[in-house]
Each structure stands twice: as C-alpha cells, then as structure tokens.
Amino acid sequence: MSVLNVPVIDLEPWFAGTPEGKAAVARAVDEACRGIGFLVITHHQIDPALIRRVSEASRRFFALPLAEKRKVDRPRDDAVRGYSAVGEEGLSYSLEEAAPGDLKESFSIGPSHVPDDDYHRGPAAGAHFEPNQFPAGIDDFQEAYEAYFAAASHLASELMRMFAVGLGLRETFFDDKINEHISMFRVLSYPAQTEPPLPGQMRAGAHSDYGSLTIVLPDGPGLQVFNKAGQWVDVPHIPDAFAVNIGDLMMQWTNDQWTSTLHRVVNPPFDDAMKNTRRQSLVFFHQPNYDAMIECLPVCLAPGEAPKYAPVSSGEHLTSKFVKQTTFGGTKVSA
Numbered sequence: 014m015s016v017l018n019v020p021v022i023d024l025e026p027w028f029a030g031t032p033e034g035k036a037a038v039a040r041a042v043d044e045a046c047r048g049i050g051f052l053v054i055t056h057h058q059i060d061p062a063l064i065r066r067v068s069e070a071s072r073r074f075f076a077l078p079l080a081e082k083r084k085v086d087r088p089r090d091d092a093v094r095g096y097s098a099v100g101e102e103g104l105s106y107s108l109e110e111a112a113p114g115d116l117k118e119s120f121s122i123g124p125s126h127v128p129d130d131d132y133h134r135g136p137a138a139g140a141h142f143e144p145n146q147f148p149a150g151i152d153d154f155q156e157a158y159e160a161y162f163a164a165a166s167h168l169a170s171e172l173m174r175m176f177a178v179g180l181g182l183r184e185t186f187f188d189d190k191i192n193e194h195i196s197m198f199r200v201l202s203y204p205a206q207t208e209p210p211l212p213g214q215m216r217a218g219a220h221s222d223y224g225s226l227t228i229v230l231p232d233g234p235g236l237q238v239f240n241k242a243g244q245w246v247d248v249p250h251i252p253d254a255f256a257v258n259i260g261d262l263m264m265q266w267t268n269d270q271w272t273s274t275l276h277r278v279v280n281p282p283f284d285d286a287m288k289n290t291r292r293q294s295l296v297f298f299h300q301p302n303y304d305a306m307i308e309c310l311p312v313c314l315a316p317g318e319a320p321k322y323a324p325v326s327s328g329e330h331l332t333s334k335f336v337k338q339t340t341f342g343g344t345k346v347s348a
C-alpha cells in the first residue's frame with residue numbers, strides 16, 4: 014500500500030549514529046520517497062535561532078516599499094538572484110494559456126564566497142555561480158541568509174546520505190556529486206489577500222520541483238500534495254519542522270521508483286479575516302554539482318527494465334528548465 018499522507022520522521026536516531034537507528038531512518042525516508050515524495054522531519058539539527066534570524070530579516074525586507082525591493086531585482090531569467098515581485102512568476106500554467114501569476118514575492122540567493130577559479134568562473138559554469146546581491150540597510154540580512162544557506166546545505170548532504178542508504182547504496186555515494194552544489198535558497202512571502210484571487214490564481218500553483226530535494230520551512234499551513242490516490246492532502250504543519258520533498262532530478266536518478274510529487278500552496282479562505290494573513294516560507298532547493306551526471310542508478314533497474322531517461326548533467330537539467338519558464342524551483346504542469 015502506497016503512502017497517501019505525508020509522514021513525520023524523527024531524525025534523532027540518524028544523528029545518534031547507531032547502525033540500527035540510521036537504517037531505520039533511511040528505511041522510513043525511502044518509503045516516503047517511493048510513496049508520496051514528501052516527508053516532514055523533526056530533530057533536524059538546524060538551530061531555531063537561525064530560523065528566527067532569517068525569518069525576521071526577511072520580514073523587514075518584504076515590508077519595504079516596492080521601489081526599494083526593486084533595487085535588488087532579479088537580473089535575468091537564468092540568474093535567480095534577488096527579488097521577484099508578486100505575480101511575476103507562475104509555477105503552474107497550461108502550455109496554451111498562461112494562468113495569472115502566483116500571489117507571492119521572493120528573494121533568492123545561490124552559493125556565496127565562490128572560489129575565483131575556472132571550475133566556478135569558466136564557461137562551463139554558466140550562470141550557476143552568479144554572484145548574489147543583498148539589500149542595503151537591513152541588519153543581519155546577508156549574514157543570516159549566508160548562515161542559513163550553509164546550514165541547509167549541510168542538512169541536505171545528510172538527507173542525501175539517508176537517500177543513499179535507503180536506496181541500498183553506500184552512504185557516501187552522493188558526496189562527490191554534491192560537494193560543489195548549485196543550490197538556491199529562496200524566501201517566499203505570500204501577502205495577505207485583500208481582494209479575491211482571480212480564477213485559477215493561487216499562492217503557488219501546482220508544480221513539481223526540479224532538483225534533488227527541497228527543504229521547506231513554512232510559517233503556517235497551506236502547502237498541499239497530490240497523492241497517488243488523486244487527492245490533495247495537507248502537509249502537516251509543525252512549527253520549526255521542515256517539509257522535505259524530492260525533485261524531478263531525483264525521480265530521474267531512481268528511474269521513477271521515487272516520486273517527484275505535484276504540490277501547491279492554496280489561498281487562505283477569503284471570508285475568514287483571521288486566517289487571511291501573510292505567509293512566509295524558507296525554501297532551499299538542493300541541486301547537485303553542475304557536472305554531476307544524472308543517470309539511472311543500477312540499483313533502481315529491475316532485471317529486464319530499461320532506463321527511462323537519457324543521462325543528463327545536473328547543470329544542463331537545470332538550464333533546460335529555465336528555458337521553459339522563468340521561475341526557479343518548479344516544473345510547470347499543463348493540468
């Protein structure tokens with residue numbers, strides 16, 4: 014029986030480090046990734062004080078007048094750095110007819126303190142190590158964002174180790190494929206809705222994410238997942254716990270044994286003023302090294318089965334998504 018609801022998995026036994034504890038966590042993670050593609054994790058070792066710092070710095074930024082925020086506007090479609098305003102991105106729209114843009118604004122950064130060498134700055138690196146930009150005059154903004162990026166990167170590498178064990182690989186299998194990762198950290202602000210949304214307009218339309226995995230910290234409910242029974246189910250909201258989901262790249266790596274699941278952020282009920290508040294989420298999109306090859310893992314190939322996807326590098330996979338649309342984390346759907 015497939016997993017139809019998002020499980021809550023306590024990572025404490027993983028970090029305690031006994032072989033039995035680690036195996037049990039990896040088994041639970043594997044089951045979640047096969048069944049629903051989402052899990053909620055507790056005892057993840059990210060300091061709640063750091064979550065608070067980055068959340069508060071973000072609140073101060075999003076409260077600025079639009080003209081101020083526009084001073085750090087995202088420079089280009091393929092360079093997701095800085096600010097994107099409400100309605101500028103739509104995660105879900107049909108190929109024929111664009112739906113209204115998502116009711117969210119965002120601020121994004123990539124890796125910082127990038128070495129000035131050919132691997133990071135040469136032509137093969139493309140825009141993957143594009144410099145970050147930060148707003149002036151907000152205390153602790155750059156420091157908090159960079160510290161959160163580092164902490165989330167570390168947690169992502171532990172999750173990739175759980176993935177490896179869960180898939181029956183050696184624990185360090187993914188280590189050398191993510192040691193120069195080209196991830197993105199983005200804070201999303203969903204404003205309080207003072208007018209009813211347009212038909213089809215949501216906080217974030219239905220989409221799947223691109224990369225290896227996404228680590229989400231929402232400050233309230235609204236995130237929903239489309240399960241294998243065809244129902245939209247709520248992701249349990251536990252303060253300071255992370256929702257984790259796998260992206261399209263992990264689904265390709267596992268030859269569809271793991272699922273990159275459609276998800277969305279629904280609007281608050283419009284007639285309930287108490288619930289119609291601003292929502293903010295911290296979203297870390299983990300993406301392997303640009304030259305890591307994503308090709309069917311032999312452990313995911315049953316006898317007689319063929320790989321479903323041609324091998325592709327992580328960088329090419331990401332860039333191909335940018336060509337199709339102008340947002341970062343999601344693959345649009347035509348449903």
Ligand SMILES: O=C(O)CCC(=O)C(=O)O
Pocket residue numbers: 201217222229231236276277278294296342343
């Ligand atoms: O804000 C959220 O809870 C999730 C956002 C999301 O799915 C995305 O940006 O890809």
Ligand SMILES: [Fe+2]
Pocket residue numbers: 220221222227276342343
């Ligand atoms: Fe997403």
